[in-house]
Amino acid sequence: MSKIADQAEIFSLTVLGARGSMPGEGRKCARYGGATSCYLVKAGREEIYLDAGSGIAGVKSAPEASVSLLITHMHLDHLVGLPFFAALGNKNRSLEIYAGYHQGLSPKEAIDRLISPPFWPCFIDDYPAKVKFQTLVTAKEINEFAIGEVSVKFMEGAHPNGCTLFRLSYRGKSLVYATDFEHSPEDSARLANFAQGADLLLYDAQYTAAEYEKYRGYGHSTPEEGIEVAKAAAVQKLLLVHHAPWRTDEDLDALEAVFAGQYQEVSFAKIGEEIILGEGEN
Numbered sequence: 001m002s003k004i005a006d007q008a009e010i011f012s013l014t015v016l017g018a019r020g021s022m023p024g025e026g027r028k029c030a031r032y033g034g035a036t037s038c039y040l041v042k043a044g045r046e047e048i049y050l051d052a053g054s055g056i057a058g059v060k061s062a063p064e065a066s067v068s069l070l071i072t073h074m075h076l077d078h079l080v081g082l083p084f085f086a087a088l089g090n091k092n093r094s095l096e097i098y099a100g101y102h103q104g105l106s107p108k109e110a111i112d113r114l115i116s117p118p119f120w121p122c123f124i125d126d127y128p129a130k131v132k133f134q135t136l137v138t139a140k141e142i143n144e145f146a147i148g149e150v151s152v153k154f155m156e157g158a159h160p161n162g163c164t165l166f167r168l169s170y171r172g173k174s175l176v177y178a179t180d181f182e183h184s185p186e187d188s189a190r191l192a193n194f195a196q197g198a199d200l201l202l203y204d205a206q207y208t209a210a211e212y213e214k215y216r217g218y219g220h221s222t223p224e225e226g227i228e229v230a231k232a233a234a235v236q237k238l239l240l241v242h243h244a245p246w247r248t249d250e251d252l253d254a255l256e257a258v259f260a261g262q263y264q265e266v267s268f269a270k271i272g273e274e275i276i277l278g279e280g281e282n
């Protein structure tokens with residue numbers, strides 16, 4: 001198989017932003033990054049962005065790519081980069097945005113509240129790209145749709161105002177995106193079932209176990225709980241995300257060292273890192 005064909009069939013995840021709640025800045029978080037939630041999944045010619053936090057700002061899509069955006073929920077840190085998403089500025093681009101209802105609002109209604117005067121000078125419909133909204137009806141049961149060859153399973157998670165969990169599968173490999181998730185025996189068991197056998201699990205580890213006691217009910221989790229879900233789901237790799245805004249690179253290095261021996265593959269997401277899940281050899 002030629003190198004070009006391999007590239008065309010790649011399945012990968014790139015971290016464009018893994019900071020939780022609000023952007024961080026400066027040298028203290030240069031390696032793990034200060035940009036809020038955004039991940040790019042490449043699957044053949046599909047470019048599927050997970051959330052539109054500040055990490056999506058300025059990102060350029062490949063000219064030939066088919067571009068979609070999956071939004072887990074409407075909290076600011078997952079949307080603040082959307083007005084700066086380069087794909088919206090291209091009149092030749094069609095873009096599909098998928099999200100659930102939140103507080104009774106469709107994705108279009110929710111985004112029109114945020115990206116509109118006086119918070120922003122225009123609406124999403126005013127951008128040159130052709131944007132199509134797809135509304136997902138989320139529940140505690142698993143539902144499914146497809147983006148090209150990518151199967152997308154989704155399910156309601158556990159977070160104030162709701163948050164959708166996604167599982168993307170392509171040519172026998174799969175990844176699960178479980179950001180803004182707060183553990184409980186029931187919800188952790190549902191997530192472990194949802195993530196069963198995945199090659200990669202992105203899991204909200206905003207707090208340390210000690211901090212968690214203070215922030216119970218805020219809708220986030222810990223590395224310890226992520227490891228429990230990863231074990232129950234027998235996932236290959238656990239990637240901890242949604243880093244607390246106050247956490248420096250040094251703090252995250254120290255936490256990573258603590259958890260390194262506690263699961264077969266576990267690390268905290270670093271901005272710019274790319275994880276290859278499949279190279280299309282089958």
Ligand SMILES: [Zn+2]
Pocket residue numbers: 020021037075077078180242
């Ligand atoms: Zn968040």
Ligand SMILES: [Zn+2]
Pocket residue numbers: 073075159180219
């Ligand atoms: Zn949130």
